[in-house]
Amino acid sequence: MALLDELSGAARPVTKGRAAAREPGARRPALLILPALIALAVFFLYPLAVVGWNAFTDPEPGLGNFTWFFSEPANIATLVRTFTTALWVTLVSLVLSYPYAYAMTVAGTRVRAALMMLVLLPFWTSLMVRTFAWVILLQDTGVINQILGAVGLGPFSLIRTQTGVIIGMVQLLMPFMVLPLYAVMSGIDKRLLPAARSLGARPATAFVTVYMPLSLPGVSAGCLTVFISALGFYITPALLGSPTDALISQQIFTQVNGLLKWGRGGAMGVILLGLTLAMIALLAVSLRRAGKRVSG
Amino acid sequence: MRTSRVGRGLLWALCALIGCWLVVPVLVVIPLSFTGKPSLKFPPDSWSTQWYANFFGDSAWTSAFWTSVQVALLVTVVATTLGTAAAIGLTRARVRWLGAAQGAMLAPMIVPGVVLAIGTYSVFLKLQLVGTLAGFVMAHTVLALPFVMIPVTASLRGFDRRLENAAASLGAGAWTTFRSVTLPLVAPGVASGALFAFVTSFDEVVVSLFIQSPYLQTLPVKMYASVTRETDPTIAAAATMIIVLTTTLVFAATFFVARRTRAK
Amino acid sequence: MPSNTVQAPVPGAASGHNDLAGRGARIELTDLSKRYGDFAAVDDISLVIEPGEFMTFLGPSGSGKTTTLNIIAGFVHPTSGTLKVDGAAIEATPAHKRDMGVVFQHYALFPHLTVAENIAYPLKRRGMPKARRAELIRAALDTVHLGDYGHRYPRELSGGQQQRVAVARAIVYSPRVLLMDEPLGALDKKLRDWLQLEIKRIHAELGTTFVYVTHDQEEALVLSDRIAVFNHGRIEQVGPASEMYERPATLFVAKFLGESTVLRGEATREGDGSVVGVCARTLRAAGHIDGPRAAIVVRPERIAVQPRGHQPEPDRNVLPATVTSEIYLGSSRKLELALPDGSTALVRESAGTLSDARPGDEVTLTWRVEDSVLLPDDPEVETVFT
Numbered sequence: 001m002a003l004l005d006e007l008s009g010a011a012r013p014v015t016k017g018r019a020a021a022r023e024p025g026a027r028r029p030a031l032l033i034l035p036a037l038i039a040l041a042v043f044f045l046y047p048l049a050v051v052g053w054n055a056f057t058d059p060e061p062g063l064g065n066f067t068w069f070f071s072e073p074a075n076i077a078t079l080v081r082t083f084t085t086a087l088w089v090t091l092v093s094l095v096l097s098y099p100y101a102y103a104m105t106v107a108g109t110r111v112r113a114a115l116m117m118l119v120l121l122p123f124w125t126s127l128m129v130r131t132f133a134w135v136i137l138l139q140d141t142g143v144i145n146q147i148l149g150a151v152g153l154g155p156f157s158l159i160r161t162q163t164g165v166i167i168g169m170v171q172l173l174m175p176f177m178v179l180p181l182y183a184v185m186s187g188i189d190k191r192l193l194p195a196a197r198s199l200g201a202r203p204a205t206a207f208v209t210v211y212m213p214l215s216l217p218g219v220s221a222g223c224l225t226v227f228i229s230a231l232g233f234y235i236t237p238a239l240l241g242s243p244t245d246a247l248i249s250q251q252i253f254t255q256v257n258g259l260l261k262w263g264r265g266g267a268m269g270v271i272l273l274g275l276t277l278a279m280i281a282l283l284a285v286s287l288r289r290a291g292k293r294v295s296g
Numbered sequence: 297m298r299t300s301r302v303g304r305g306l307l308w309a310l311c312a313l314i315g316c317w318l319v320v321p322v323l324v325v326i327p328l329s330f331t332g333k334p335s336l337k338f339p340p341d342s343w344s345t346q347w348y349a350n351f352f353g354d355s356a357w358t359s360a361f362w363t364s365v366q367v368a369l370l371v372t373v374v375a376t377t378l379g380t381a382a383a384i385g386l387t388r389a390r391v392r393w394l395g396a397a398q399g400a401m402l403a404p405m406i407v408p409g410v411v412l413a414i415g416t417y418s419v420f421l422k423l424q425l426v427g428t429l430a431g432f433v434m435a436h437t438v439l440a441l442p443f444v445m446i447p448v449t450a451s452l453r454g455f456d457r458r459l460e461n462a463a464a465s466l467g468a469g470a471w472t473t474f475r476s477v478t479l480p481l482v483a484p485g486v487a488s489g490a491l492f493a494f495v496t497s498f499d500e501v502v503v504s505l506f507i508q509s510p511y512l513q514t515l516p517v518k519m520y521a522s523v524t525r526e527t528d529p530t531i532a533a534a535a536t537m538i539i540v541l542t543t544t545l546v547f548a549a550t551f552f553v554a555r556r557t558r559a560k
Numbered sequence: 561m562p563s564n565t566v567q568a569p570v571p572g573a574a575s576g577h578n579d580l581a582g583r584g585a586r587i588e589l590t591d592l593s594k595r596y597g598d599f600a601a602v603d604d605i606s607l608v609i610e611p612g613e614f615m616t617f618l619g620p621s622g623s624g625k626t627t628t629l630n631i632i633a634g635f636v637h638p639t640s641g642t643l644k645v646d647g648a649a650i651e652a653t654p655a656h657k658r659d660m661g662v663v664f665q666h667y668a669l670f671p672h673l674t675v676a677e678n679i680a681y682p683l684k685r686r687g688m689p690k691a692r693r694a695e696l697i698r699a700a701l702d703t704v705h706l707g708d709y710g711h712r713y714p715r716e717l718s719g720g721q722q723q724r725v726a727v728a729r730a731i732v733y734s735p736r737v738l739l740m741d742e743p744l745g746a747l748d749k750k751l752r753d754w755l756q757l758e759i760k761r762i763h764a765e766l767g768t769t770f771v772y773v774t775h776d777q778e779e780a781l782v783l784s785d786r787i788a789v790f791n792h793g794r795i796e797q798v799g800p801a802s803e804m805y806e807r808p809a810t811l812f813v814a815k816f817l818g819e820s821t822v823l824r825g826e827a828t829r830e831g832d833g834s835v836v837g838v839c840a841r842t843l844r845a846a847g848h849i850d851g852p853r854a855a856i857v858v859r860p861e862r863i864a865v866q867p868r869g870h871q872p873e874p875d876r877n878v879l880p881a882t883v884t885s886e887i888y889l890g891s892s893r894k895l896e897l898a899l900p901d902g903s904t905a906l907v908r909e910s911a912g913t914l915s916d917a918r919p920g921d922e923v924t925l926t927w928r929v930e931d932s933v934l935l936p937d938d939p940e941v942e943t944v945f946t
Binding site for chain 1 (some may be wrong): 307308310314315317318319321322323324325328336337338339378379381382384385386388389391397400401403404406407408409410411412413414415416417418419434435437438441495498499501502506516519520523524531532535538539542543545546550
């Protein structure tokens with residue numbers, strides 16, 4: 001949720017003016033970072049480096065794993081499928097979350113607290129548990145098909161389809177869209193809409209031309225978080241999706257755990273990580289531009 | 297005026313629907329955990345509590361549960377300590393590599409779980425940490441670090457550094473100042489960091505899938521295996537207990553925070 | 561308002577009946593500098609603060625006064641120079657071992673502790689037994705007239721009350737020095753006036769050395785035994801308030817401390833004194849300066865307003881002027897006048913000696929030659945104050 005703020009915050013140094021700086025022992029605080037950095041280096045950066053190393057050296061040094069990846073149409077299809085799935089999940093989440101977050105900003109205290117609780121409860125509940133619930137619901141003879149059957153529809157096959165995966169992932173990731181949207185929207189000055197209307201804008205026009213542009217930072221933060229989470233999701237597509245329509249994270253799992261092809265898995269990992277970082281960079285740049293425009 | 301009232305009505309109806317869709321699906325596991333038959337068919341047509349008995353009677357489930365609790369508690373201690381220290385360092389130190397360090401600390405949030413998982417697996421095979429408690433704790437700690445850093449950093453930014461100068465002028469050394477002034481005032485941030493750390497570890501599946509062994513696995517790993525291999529409603533009982541536990545925890549935390557803010 | 565409200569310095573004159581009274585320390589700053597890169601926040605300062613003295617650091621923001629205070633407190637390490645307290649060098653002593661009380665600009669009360677716990681804090685650090693602690697807390701709260709507030713939290717107090725708690729906390733362990741960094745800066749005028757008197761009283765009761773930082777010249781005049789005026793990291797002048805007011809050493813000091821009329825022109829030597837050409841007249845002043853660019857400073861209450869054509873006594877300087885506005889201040893009135901060269905003159909007349917000048921009147925201004933303070937001109941001064 002605060003991911004993007006933090007990421008953009010990482011760029012600016014956290015100095016708080018000369019007066020607050022505590023001169024005596026100014027270097028000691030840096031030592032406090034070291035234990036965490038060491039843990040991070042050994043158990044995070046080193047493993048990632050190994051993934052990269054494997055991609056270029058296993059079974060033999062060179063770009064073999066990458067040429068393999070891009071020469072197999074099935075792999076390209078997986079990549080495209082991963083992308084479109086993440087895109088759909090992001091879009092559906094946004095469409096559902098935007099009115100929800102807006103309602104939170106106009107609601108009274110009690111209703112707002114209730115709406116917030118409804119977002120936070122799934123946010124805190126175990127991902128494994130929630131995915132399991134979707135496994136039950138999406139069965140061919142599961143609750144959803146029973147309800148649809150009662151009104152004369154279906155049955156649809158939901159489990160082991162891309163639709164099922166998207167339904168599950170949207171529900172799982174929606175809190176990450178609602179929270180940044182709400183954070184930004186609650187900071188928008190409520191008087192701007194009447195102001196725009198007094199200048200001759202219809203309510204809808206006022207909303208689209210004034211409110212929506214101001215909510216954009218929340219939209220991009222939410223979309224980025226949901227999109228990159230969706231790109232790397234493993235558990236949910238593995239349990240709700242079809243093995244023949246696997247996403248890239250499932251392929252990586254299979255390559256390493258099933259086929260012991262460390263190099264190929266590594267190459268796919270490098271590609272997935274590269275895509276994720278590229279998305280973040282893209283959004284950070286466009287956000288910074290939008291931020292400049294808003295702050296003048 | 298009328299259109300806006302209709303619009304409002306539609307908005308609330310939509311929110312009610314979305315709210316339900318966020319919370320209700322997960323609730324199916326509760327009735328399912330009381331099913332009388334060894335099937336995941338919903339709704340159940342007969343009832344029993346045998347799956348709870350099964351959970352507590354089966355050492356595979358109980359040991360997975362205790363491993364998870366043990367790992368999560370250790371991760372809470374380690375990640376909260378490391379993360380709080382690092383947050384203090386990052387908000388205070390003025391060294392050139394600060395921005396890079398801060399970026400590195402938050403990176404575990406954005407790296408896809410599977411990528412980190414295969415790397416960790418590879419490293420753990422070399423270091424012989426696969427299937428060990430220490431392995432789980434360290435792998436989960438780096439994942440939990442950003443979730444500790446964010447709330448602690450936020451409360452440190454809100455903390456008035458002059459209070460530390462004040463404490464020093466009154467005769468308190470660095471450690472006494474930290475213990476008697478800084479820590480009590482950033483405690484809410486540290487507490488929520490600790491809660492995040494616990495939940496992050498307790499929920500973690502992907503990396504754990506790789507570094508588990510038949511002798512040591514966590515509860516989510518056991519659940520994953522159960523979903524993929526068998527139709528055993530014991531998993532519904534486990535899921536129900538997790539839901540009850542997290543809901544209680546969230547409500548307690550919310551209540552605690554509300555009371556604290558009211559006290560202020 | 562100036563000299564008459566300033567007491568003569570009474571170093572170490574503690575009245576002694578306060579339980580917290582102690583002896584003040586002597587503070588010696590020698591060639592002290594603090595640099596941040598190329599920027600000198602404090603630039604080669606030397607100063608001696610006597611035991612029991614009330615010393616005020618006065619200057620605009622960024623002039624180095626707070627940095628100097630922070631160096632004394634131990635929050636900032638000097639780049640070079642020495643700092644001695646009672647003869648012992650303490651640059652290497654950490655802040656918490658310096659035994660100094662500090663009152664911060666925004667009080668810096670611990671929000672999670674009650675008033676009594678805040679005041680107990682330094683006593684606990686000193687390992688004082690509980691009974692003695694209670695006694696001292698009582699004495700400190702009594703000293704600041706907040707006897708019944710011990711159980712409250714800081715947020716439940718008004719700004720003025722918080723400020724007094726901050727003072728109580730800083731004096732409860734009888735530190736040898738009390739450092740105050742704009743302690744009244746956040747309060748409104750009326751409260752400030754009253755608390756100034758309180759601080760003055762506490763200083764008299766305790767006999768501790770006080771070092772007080774402010775940018776408010778009135779506050780400095782009311783409180784201080786001596787004032788050090790800071791500018792660009794340097795001390796422009798040190799002395800009792802009356803001396804600073806009557807005999808400013810630089811144009812900056814003259815402008816910063818009290819109101820004045822500044823008359824600029826070319827100076828030439830003439831016997832013991834100098835003559836300065838201003839508005840096509842020559843004005844006389846005692847003493848010499850280096851260089852030709854001079855400024856004559858005259859305090860507003862020293863100037864007399866006479867009808868145009870009035871023949872002055874020979875020992876007085878004379879300038880024609882036009883009254884542009886008048887401001888009544890109850891017991892006195894202030895006139896603003898335009899001089900022939902377009903600059904402004906200020907005159908303050910007390911109730912007994914009011915002239916009949918009205919806005920629009922053409923008048924003659926006269927003042928004694930000895931009330932003309934001759935200083936080297938400093939073009940930068942205007943930019944500081946406008």
